[in-house]
Amino acid sequence: MAEAASITFYLDNDPVEAFAGETVAGALLRHGIGNFGTHPVEQRTMAPFCMMGICHECAMEIDGQKNRQACLIPVREGLKVRRNQDV
Numbered sequence: 001m002a003e004a005a006s007i008t009f010y011l012d013n014d015p016v017e018a019f020a021g022e023t024v025a026g027a028l029l030r031h032g033i034g035n036f037g038t039h040p041v042e043q044r045t046m047a048p049f050c051m052m053g054i055c056h057e058c059a060m061e062i063d064g065q066k067n068r069q070a071c072l073i074p075v076r077e078g079l080k081v082r083r084n085q086d087v
């Protein structure tokens, strides 16, 4: 069975390896990264919960757009991802 192609994207400027077809949230969780930022109202750490676009706990800045759902966005080479820090 062939391996999926390896992709590099960036979380707060740090490189993260991913497989083609993975979502941003899936790749980060696979690497043990569970801190997706700070909740803007409750001031708590955010982390994916539903993984299907409902809870918005995976909201991150992706390619310069804030509050994108990382569980719905597929990785691609060079993608820039930042944790939400709007507090």
Ligand code: FES
Pocket: 047, 048, 049, 050, 051, 052, 053, 054, 055, 056, 057, 058, 059, 069, 070, 071, 072
């Ligand atoms: S994990 Fe719930 S919307 Fe992404």
